[in-house]
Amino acid sequence: xxxxxxxxxxxxxxxxxxxxxxxxxxxxxxxxxxxxxxxxxxxxxxxxxxxxxxxxxxxxxxxxxxxxxxxxxxxxxxx
Numbered sequence: 088x089x090x091x092x093x094x095x096x097x098x099x100x101x102x103x104x105x106x107x108x109x110x111x112x113x114x115x116x117x118x119x120x121x122x123x124x125x126x127x128x129x130x131x132x133x134x135x136x137x138x139x140x141x142x143x144x145x146x147x148x149x150x151x152x153x154x155x156x157x158x159x160x161x162x163x164x165x166x
Contacts, residue, residue, distance in 0.1 A: 121129070
C-alpha cells in the first residue's frame with residue numbers, strides 16, 4: 088500500500104541529501120557561500136541586534152570573578 092504522505096517522502100529523501108553533502112571520504116564538502124548582498128544584510132542585522140549589548144555595563148558578579156582570576160594568575164606569574 089503506497090501513500091502520498093509528504094512526511095514519508097521527505098523522510099526517505101533525507102539520507103540522500105546527507106550523502107550528497109559528503110564526499111567519498113565522508114568529509115563535508117566546501118562551505119556553502121552566501122551571495123554578497125545577503126551576507127551584508129545579515130551582518131547589518133546582527134550588528135543592529137547586538138549593538139545595545141556593547142553599551143551594557145558588565146554585571147558586578149562578572150567583575151568579581153574576573154578580579155579573582157586576575158589575583159590567581161598574578162600569584163602564579165610571580166612564582
